[in-house]
Amino acid sequence: MTAPRRDPARLLPADPSTRAVAAELYERVAESPIISPHGHVPPSLLLRDEPYADPVSLLVAGDHYVTRMLHAGGVDLADLVVDALAGRDARTVWRRLAANWHRFAGTASGYWIEEELDGVFGITTALGPDTADAVFDEIAAALVRPEFRPRALFERFGIEFLATTDDPLDDLAAHALLATSDLPGRVAPTFRPDRYLDPDAVEFADNVERLLSATCRPGDFAGYLSALEERRAHFIGHGAVSTDHGVEELFTCDVDAGEGERLFRAVVAGTASAAERRAFRGHMLVQMARMSVDDGLVMTIHPGVLRNHSSATYARFGADTGHDIPVATEFTRGIRPLLEKYGLERDFHLVLFAIDESTYSRELAPLAGFYPSVYLGAPWWFLDAPDAIARHRAAVTETAGFYRSSGFIDDTRAFLSIPARHDTARRVDAGFLARLVVEGRVRMDAAERIIDDLVDAIPREVFKL
Structure with missing residues (x-):
């Protein structure tokens, strides 16, 4: 059975007058270059071009x-x-x-x-x-x-910027080679240090030892922080613009140097209590914010996921095989210690993502609507779908507007889905803006600027491109 080609007005509003406005707005950005500041496509895919x-x-x-x-x-x-x-x-x-x-x-x-x-x-x-x-x-x-082939598709898709997600000890050789290749777009690494920051991560102590050994740093807390700073500098030298942190609970806390040293020794030794491990994780998010203030890397946090929910599946197939499940997330109190210290820093950019939709209007939009450092991450993972994207816009726009958002984030391992995902967001945003125009809430010229900025100026500003 052969179906007709897809409806050119797919995902646009059903009401004819609103759809006409949406179609006009969508056409402005339908062929715009793709900026993808967070994702999981391996750089080797483009380097080998097999x-x-x-x-x-x-x-x-x-x-x-x-x-x-x-x-x-x-x-x-x-x-x-x-x-x-x-x-x-x-x-x-x-x-x-x-x-x-x-x-x-x-x-x-x-x-x-x-x-x-x-x-x-x-x-x-x-x-x-x-x-x-x-x-x-x-x-x-x-x-x-x-x-x-991957490189030809990269060019065909119009990808101007693509961020990968990388281990802090990666030598980034693939990125170095891509930077000197004829690829018609920029591919940048992203610093993802979870396994070196979370005492509950698999082989945490061994990971810390590898980090210290690779950077020739002493085995105290100061040496550990210095090692992380050195690896961040290595990433910046290879074009990185951001760090990414995946945590189950968004909890931050600030402790003095002595307490930091005590917690560090306890978590490395494996003697820390659950409360001490939580405090260490929370303090390391604050330390990551400090480092971002110092070196300029954008800090993104993806909280609220219980990883590897199925023990049997994890044992058979490992991580990232479909059994990570969202949990309820609290932002306002959890992020406050970090924002108390760095939230008003002029050049600090913090992008907060959520899978718990109840937080959008209650916490995230008010936070982004006050703190100049805080940006609303795009609907992520289970929510990067047409209706969920529209719900996100409806929940946050009246409080935070469009310019406190990150622009669309595809967060994908599936290379071929990148243009489809970005096109989805562009269509949904065009429909949302069209409704505001038809209802007399936004002028058409303002909507035209916003739709242009959502795919270009906004992600460039947020991720300092």
Whole structure:
């Protein structure tokens, strides 16, 4: 069955008069370059520029948006891994996706994959059990062509800036090589130090020892902080503009040097209580803010996720396999010690993300509506979907406006979904602005400036590009 090409007015408001305004606003930014200040595409993908092996490696493998939905429908995660010894080739895995495609109706991941099939490959055949092989073959035939290699797609997608997420001890050699290549856009690393800051992280003490050894620093708290500062400088030297921190609880606290030393020795020795480990995590967020004030890196925090919720799944497949689950998050009290110390610093930029929608209007918008350092992170992870993006705008705009937001953040490992995700945000923002115009709340010329700034000037300002 062949479906018509996708509706050019998809995601725009249903009301004809509002849709007309939205379409006009969307057209202003539809082809604008993509600025992606936070994501998880590995730099090696662009450095090696190797053809994708098959449709599964392109659209299924490693994309936990997709695999978790299939798992919820009864598919074993092992059956989504190409394994010749187990008799699972890529076509077999693809057929499993196609057999379960009805489960993706109405989901963001289903929408993005359909956008990719049509927008990238020109495939309008509706995916399903009867069409699985035909769609597989059409994608596979395209992947052998040079215009479907990662670098060619990077240029085709119009990516002007792409941030990766990197371990503090990464030598960043791939980034150095990309910086001197002919890639028509900038790829920058992001400093992600969670495993060196969280006493509950796997092999925390060993990670700290590796950090100290790599930087030839002494094993006290001052040496530990100096080691982190040195690695941040290494990242800045390779083009980094931000740090990223993923915490389950947003809790910060400031302690004096003596207490910091005591907590550090306890967490490294493995003798710290739960309260002491919490205090250390909270203090290290404050230390990260201090370092951002000193070196200029934008600080982003992604709180409110209980990682590896399924112990059995973690034991079989490891982290980042779809079983990280959101938890309720409190911002106002938790972030106050950090903001008491650095919230009014002129050049400090702090971007706060949330998966708990109840915090948008109650806490995040008021915080960003007062502190010059605080910006509202875009809807993230489970909320980077059309309706959730619209709810976010409705919840925060009346208090914080548009210019206290970060611009859209795709936060993706799935390279091909980057343009689809940014296009989604542009369409939803155009629809939201169009309603304000039609209701007489914003003038059309102001809406035109805002839609332009949302995809360009705002992310450039927030991430100091």
